[in-house]
Each structure stands twice: as C-alpha cells, then as structure tokens.
Amino acid sequence: MKTYGSEPGMPSSVQVGISELVVSDGTEDGDETLxxxxLGSCLAIALYDPETGIGGLAHAMLPDGDTADHSDRKPGKYxxxxxxxxxxxxxxxxASYTAVEAKLAGGSDMFDFDSFGDGVGQRNIVAARDELDRLGVPIVAEDVGxxxxxxxxxxxxxxxxLVKTSSDDGTNGVTEL
Structure with missing residues (x-):
C-alpha cells in the first residue's frame, strides 16, 4: 500500500485513483486516511465496519461492470x-459482513448531454445503490449528484x-458524512 505524508504523529494518507480501490485493515492506530x-461523474464508495475499523474506498468511473468488456480486469472501475x-x-x-455500512459521494453530471438520457454520474449512483441494496449493505450517508x-x-x-466541493462560481465547502 502506498502511503504519503507519513511523518511521525501525522496521519498516513493513501491516494485512491480512478478505477482503484483500497482496503485498510484498521491496524494503523486509527490514523489512516484514504x-x-x-470526482466528477465518478463515484466514491466508502464501506466500513464500525466494529473493527476495517474499511475501504473505491473511485468508480462507470456503473455496470457485469456487462462490460473486462479486458482491463479492474474491479474498481465499475x-x-x-x-x-x-x-x-x-x-x-x-470485517463482519452484517456490520458493514456505506457512504457515497460524487456522481455529478458536470456536462449536459440530453441525447444520452441520464448522465454517467446519475447512472453510477443508481448502480451503486442497487448493488448495495442487493447485498444488504445500508447506505448511512451520501453527498451525490x-x-x-x-x-x-x-x-x-x-x-x-469528508467531502470537499467546488463549483464553477468559486464556492467551496466541506461536508462531514
């Protein structure tokens, strides 16, 4: 696992790039940040077990991997x-499967393409919600769309x-989910 900013006393930080996913095993004394x-139309999917501190983050780019060409073999892509x-x-x-909870962020539709129907961002949100529901994992918070x-x-x-946002009009914000 790549870590950045690992000065003594500072939280370790792991970057999760597009189409990647990282799981933290909860052994970093609670100070590891993913x-x-x-994130534009991409969706950040955070899963965690509050009992063990084990969790992970994915930076999904597209909604449906079950019907996609899997020549790249990156499960984090979908x-x-x-x-x-x-x-x-x-x-x-x-982690205990039954204790796992989910938080979602992203899935913006930054560009208007009426001819395509729902944008990729909205389709990513729907795909994630559907999959979490199918697996019985509750979504406890989200900042999407x-x-x-x-x-x-x-x-x-x-x-x-923590979700940091920015807009074309220069407004920025931080939301804690």
Missing amino acids: KSYG ADTAIRALLRRMVEQG GDRGRTVEFTPESGTL
Whole structure:
C-alpha cells in the first residue's frame, strides 16, 4: 500500500485513483486516511465496519461492470464490481459482513448531454445503490449528484467521510458524512 505524508504523529494518507480501490485493515492506530481527488461523474464508495475499523474506498468511473468488456480486469472501475471487491476484501481481513455500512459521494453530471438520457454520474449512483441494496449493505450517508466536483477523505477507523466541493462560481465547502 502506498502511503504519503507519513511523518511521525501525522496521519498516513493513501491516494485512491480512478478505477482503484483500497482496503485498510484498521491496524494503523486509527490514523489512516484514504483519499480520492477530482470526482466528477465518478463515484466514491466508502464501506466500513464500525466494529473493527476495517474499511475501504473505491473511485468508480462507470456503473455496470457485469456487462462490460473486462479486458482491463479492474474491479474498481465499475460501481457494482467495486462494491463486491471491497466487501470481499474487507471480510477477508476480518470485517463482519452484517456490520458493514456505506457512504457515497460524487456522481455529478458536470456536462449536459440530453441525447444520452441520464448522465454517467446519475447512472453510477443508481448502480451503486442497487448493488448495495442487493447485498444488504445500508447506505448511512451520501453527498451525490449535482454539478460540482468533489474530493473525499475517508477514515475507516471512525467511518468519517469528508467531502470537499467546488463549483464553477468559486464556492467551496466541506461536508462531514
């Protein structure tokens, strides 16, 4: 696992890039943060077990991996396959399947393409909600949709998801989920 900013006493930080997913095993004394930058239509999917501190973050780019060409073999690329991969890896590290909760952020429709119907952002949100519902994982918080970019910082130990937003009009904000 790549870590950044690992000065003594500082939280360790792991960047989760587009189409990637990372699981934290809860052994970093509660100070490990998983970060994804530049979410537009992409969706950040944070899963965590509040009992063990085991959690993970995926930066999903597209909604449906079950019908996609899998020549790249990146489960983090698709909302549905990212959720299954995160959940599987978390349980392998000791998380309790029945205790896992979800938080979602992103899924903006930053561009208006009427000819395509629902944008990729909205389709990512629907795919993630459907997959989590199918697997029985409750969504406890979300900051999704709209037309603004987001960056997220997820701390599995506490289950805190910080969502930083920015808009074309220069307004910025931070929301804690």
